[in-house]
Amino acid sequence: MLITNISQLLTLAGGPQRGKDLGQLGILAESAVLVQNGVIEAVGPCDRMLKAHPTEERYNAAGKVVMPGFVDPHTHLVWAGDRAAEFEMRLEGMSYQEIAEAGGGIRATVRATRNASLDELKTQSRARARMMLRTGTTTAEVKTGYALQHPGELTQLQAILExxxxxxxxxxxxxLGAHDIPPEYKEHPEDYTSQLCRTLLPEVLSWWQINAPNRPLPFVDVFCETIAFDLEQSRRILEAAKALGFPLKIHADEFDNLGGAAMAARLGATSADHLVVTSPEDIAAIAASDTVAVALPCTPFGLATQHYTPAAAFLEAGAILAIATDLNPGTAWCESMQFSIALACRYMHL
Incomplete structure (x- = not known):
């Protein structure tokens, strides 16, 4: 098929852009795309492509923009239940931390997810996945972290694979077994940290080698915050994961700057996400590395904090910056990368 009359074709050629080069989208004006057997075979000026492929079936884009599907690099797609009541609690002035201390937040979703079967998880998550596709997302990272007990975390992984x-x-x-301290370990977070490092991560590796032997290893993530895992605990978890060969990610600097972003850069993490209160020194560390800074504007929008990732500072420093939805049941029930990008433009001035 030859897609013709494209006003702007976004090729996004090359690797990730840094700093102010972020706006270089490889735009081809008045262009066409040749697709054969589901593969993009050629792109070029519309008139030249029409002459080169006169017998191809044609689709008239009628002056629209054509671009690759969105890649959403941070989602919590697989969960059970909802936390709609928390929106009213936030309207009444409760903070994320206060809601968590009252039994809401991540732990509320943990209770619902633990009680859900694999089929129930897939049914609820499938509807969200379809909405993501409808709004233009074709690839999404998906985290576990809403069971916080080993069998349930593996069930979440199974749901993602299926x-x-x-x-x-x-x-x-x-x-994301390190999404929060499980209720059973609330008074003993060190015990859970040690269990993750010594037992659970090796068991995840063994499970993966049996159930998904032909796939790359999953990422391992940790929520490095005062209300979850401190910097030292996060370091131990990520270093244990790295030693087993897992690629790394981190939630850092959403509420408190514990140094998670700089640690992510030192450890060679694929990404550091949130980064709302990251210090200038840690921004420089991210910029000097290949770790991607992932901004999640739907989350402060949902929390009504108006505290957004300082995107301009990351770009000025020369960092690699990405936008994601942070799709989750409590603070950012948003499947749309389009909406997330709109928020980034409006509130992060991208």
């Missing part, structure tokens, strides 16, 4: 196999949305798994 939904990915169903397609057409491509799902990239992340193990």
């Amino acid at each position: 939904l990915d196999k169903e397609g057409p949305l491509e799902l990239i798994p992340t193990y």
Whole structure:
């Protein structure tokens, strides 16, 4: 098929852009795309492509923009239940931390997810995946972290793998057993940290080698915040994961700057996400590395804090910057990268 009369074709040629080069989208004006057997075979000026491929079936884009599907690099797609009541609590002035201390937040979703079967998780998550696809996302990273007990975390991984196999949305798994301290370990966070490092991460590796032997290893992520895992605990978890060969990600600097962003850069993490209160020194550390700074504007929008990732500072420093939805049941129930990008433009001045 030859897609013709494209006003702007976004090729996004090359690797990730840094700093102020972020706006270089490889735009071809008045262009066409040749697709054969589901593969993009050629792009070029519309008149030249029409002459080179006169017998191809044609689709008239009628002056629209054509671009690759969105890649959403931070989602919590697989969960059970909802936390709609928390929106009213925030309207009444309660903070994220206060809601968590009252039994809401991540732990509320943990209770619902633990009680859900694999089929129930897939059914609820499939509807969200379809909405993501409808709004232009074709690839999404998906985290576990809403069971916080080993069998349930593996069930979440299984749900991600099976939904990915169903397609057409491509799902990239992340193990987030360090999303929060499980209720059973609330008074003993060190015990859970040690269990993650010594037992659970090796068991995840073994499970993966049996259940997904032909796939790359999942990412391992940790929520490095005062209300979850401190910097030292986060370091131990990430170093244990790295020693096993897992690629790394981190939630850092959403509420408190504990140094998670700089640690992510030192450890060679693929990304550091949130980064709302990251210091200038840590921004420089991210910029000097290949770690991607992932901004999540739907989250402060949902929290009504108006405290957004300082995107301009990251770009000025020369960092690699990405935008994601942070799709989750409590603070950012948003499947749309389009909306997330709109927020980034409006409130982060991109």
